[in-house]
Amino acid sequence: MKRIFKMWPDIVISGFVTLLIAAPPTLPSIRGISLGGLMLLALPALYQKGSVSPVRQAYLLYFVVNGFGFWILPDPGFYLLTRFPASILYACLLTMAILPGLIGGQYFIAYFAKKSTPAAVWETDVFKAINRNMSWMWSGFFAASLVTAAIPGLFLPQAGWPTAIAFQVAFPGVLMLGIGVRLNKKYPAYYQRRIGIKNNPLTADVPDDRLDSGPTHPIKEEHMTKHLKVIAINGSPHSQGGNTSIMTQMISPWLAKEDIELEEIYLADQMIEFCVGCGQCIEKGTCWRRDDHARIVGQALQADGLILASPVYFGHVTAQMKVFIDRSLAYGHKPRGTWKPGLAISASAGKGETATVDYLAGLLGVYGAFAVGNLTAIAVGPGKFMGKDLVEARAADLATDLARAIKEKRRYPATDRDLASYLFMGDLVKRQKEFMRDDYRHWQAAGFFDGFEQYMDQYFTKQPYNEDMRKQWIKDLIAQAAGREADRVRPVMPKRPNPVGTTPSSEVSCQELLKAMPGGFNKMAAGDLKAVFQFKMNGTENFDGYLTIDDGRCTYSEGVHASPDVTIKSPAQVWLAISRGEMNGQAAFMSGKYQVEGDLSLLMKLGSLFSR
Numbered sequence: 001m002k003r004i005f006k007m008w009p010d011i012v013i014s015g016f017v018t019l020l021i022a023a024p025p026t027l028p029s030i031r032g033i034s035l036g037g038l039m040l041l042a043l044p045a046l047y048q049k050g051s052v053s054p055v056r057q058a059y060l061l062y063f064v065v066n067g068f069g070f071w072i073l074p075d076p077g078f079y080l081l082t083r084f085p086a087s088i089l090y091a092c093l094l095t096m097a098i099l100p101g102l103i104g105g106q107y108f109i110a111y112f113a114k115k116s117t118p119a120a121v122w123e124t125d126v127f128k129a130i131n132r133n134m135s136w137m138w139s140g141f142f143a144a145s146l147v148t149a150a151i152p153g154l155f156l157p158q159a160g161w162p163t164a165i166a167f168q169v170a171f172p173g174v175l176m177l178g179i180g181v182r183l184n185k186k187y188p189a190y191y192q193r194r195i196g197i198k199n200n201p202l203t204a205d206v207p208d209d210r211l212d213s214g215p216t217h218p219i220k221e222e223h224m225t226k227h228l229k230v231i232a233i234n235g236s237p238h239s240q241g242g243n244t245s246i247m248t249q250m251i252s253p254w255l256a257k258e259d260i261e262l263e264e265i266y267l268a269d270q271m272i273e274f275c276v277g278c279g280q281c282i283e284k285g286t287c288w289r290r291d292d293h294a295r296i297v298g299q300a301l302q303a304d305g306l307i308l309a310s311p312v313y314f315g316h317v318t319a320q321m322k323v324f325i326d327r328s329l330a331y332g333h334k335p336r337g338t339w340k341p342g343l344a345i346s347a348s349a350g351k352g353e354t355a356t357v358d359y360l361a362g363l364l365g366v367y368g369a370f371a372v373g374n375l376t377a378i379a380v381g382p383g384k385f386m387g388k389d390l391v392e393a394r395a396a397d398l399a400t401d402l403a404r405a406i407k408e409k410r411r412y413p414a415t416d417r418d419l420a421s422y423l424f425m426g427d428l429v430k431r432q433k434e435f436m437r438d439d440y441r442h443w444q445a446a447g448f449f450d451g452f453e454q455y456m457d458q459y460f461t462k463q464p465y466n467e468d469m470r471k472q473w474i475k476d477l478i479a480q481a482a483g484r485e486a487d488r489v490r491p492v493m494p495k496r497p498n499p500v501g502t503t504p505s506s507e508v509s510c511q512e513l514l515k516a517m518p519g520g521f522n523k524m525a526a527g528d529l530k531a532v533f534q535f536k537m538n539g540t541e542n543f544d545g546y547l548t549i550d551d552g553r554c555t556y557s558e559g560v561h562a563s564p565d566v567t568i569k570s571p572a573q574v575w576l577a578i579s580r581g582e583m584n585g586q587a588a589f590m591s592g593k594y595q596v597e598g599d600l601s602l603l604m605k606l607g608s609l610f611s612r
Helices: 002-022 027-047 054-072 074-083 085-102 125-155 161-194 243-256 280-284 293-302 319-326 353-367 388-407 416-431 437-446 452-456 467-482 510-520 572-579 585-590 600-609
Strands: 228-234 260-266 305-309 340-348 369-378 531-538 543-550 553-558 566-571 595-598
Touching: 002 027, 002 054, 002 085, 002 161, 027 054, 027 074, 054 074, 054 085, 074 085, 085 125, 085 161, 125 161, 228 243, 228 293, 228 388, 243 260, 243 305, 243 340, 243 369, 243 388, 260 293, 280 437, 293 353, 305 353, 305 388, 319 353, 340 353, 340 388, 353 369, 353 416, 369 388, 416 437, 416 452, 467 585, 467 600, 510 531, 510 543, 510 553, 510 572, 531 572, 531 600, 566 572, 566 600, 572 585, 595 600
Parallel strands: 228 260, 228 305, 305 340, 340 369, 531 566
Antiparallel strands: 531 543, 543 553, 566 595
16 A cells, blocks of 8 residues: 555556557546646645655646646647647656756755665765766656657557557657666666776665656665664774773673674774865865775664764774764764664773763764763773773673664654754854755754754644633632631642542542542532533543532442533543542643543632542
């Protein structure tokens, strides 16, 4: 069903074009059919997350053109649209392939390429060049298809519909699927070989059966096998022999038990030049230095989990790790939009490891990760850990948390640090948008300027809110304050009313509690009230019952009343907790722990109707 929904626009457009080719209807009927087609085409877009692909945009444009022709200019419109239906469709596709690139927008193919490439490479010159060239290639295919599809209408007007189908559908299909898709698979690797990029671990062919499912891309995720991988970036100059690596490898066997591979990258063995602070990376998106940094960051961005590890050297990370971090400036202003779990690891001789590990944990976000925890240790020599068994136990716990977060694709809730980072970075990028052009484009394209929720991809829960309940609570506060004894020195703030009466704590079930409530009925508080309170309980107990208040009396009945004034739907354990004062009734209602239908003012009276 999901596949049909995904292919629905293609089905609609194919059926409409085939109808116009094989059996063109009359003008009145085609008007209704074109409007119906537009509605059927637009329906999936209402439920689609993210932006609409340029192919789908071309489909929409095609139906708009049809609507204009059939309704606004019916005489020439009907003739052209029924005589050259496929040509006009290819013209719309050609427009969407050419126009964005001409006006400085996103290239046609780039939309599909970004679906399977890390955001870190979207602004690289190679990525842009490949997508630009492939977009012009597809423009050529659409233009050739337009011309081929016009042949029956121009030169073979008396030919039957099989000839029309051959020229307007079959030949263009062979051109695009037979040649275009093959180029999708081969061109990225060919281009990179031509400019001298060989054996690049970030370059591979990507099979593709349909244009709209995503063409091949110059850079793809490195781990194409089914196994999961964690990348550990180690800043120790001692590489494998250092305590930092020993701690990192404590994680490895526990990850292996979950079929997760740990690959450790030693920065001391890589060639990474110093950052010179030129700012080109935040202006153009790439660093002009050609060394190992971009490759390592690419591996980090594509990994399923990430570890940043460094010993403490003079109160902070090592020079190797600091250089690697400094060179990551281009990524620091560009939130990834995808999040993976990570860890931070640090060891010291007895001072600075906690501050250092916090620093590393905070920097995980630069590479699209968040910390599930930190591993620290005090060590005064190779393998000489203080409480090594405890360090190993902590490593095992963290590895388990990391593996679970990876497999369950867990996220952690947003924090004040995330908010502070968003406010600072968003303001900086806005103010410096003329210089930080690449960063500004990234924020705009990702929609991060729309708010913190969009930035974190976490959204506030829509909780019920009742203004009458709030006003009644405030009135009760005022009334209770007014009734306090004059000599009370330290008045106690009244509790928010729990919307339920309570019975003695000896009641062990919710049903027994409700049956006992008439015994605590406050006749004076009820006055001339007439009301039916329906209770629908679930969870540990499943039953229906209702309280009837009339003529100064209260009775309990089992079952469902025909027309209750208020209905309370709650897990039995929640209602028991509220009645015993273990849970705040209003807070439970506002957080959705139970639901109320009907007159909410009656809910607020429960506390006064039944004595505690």
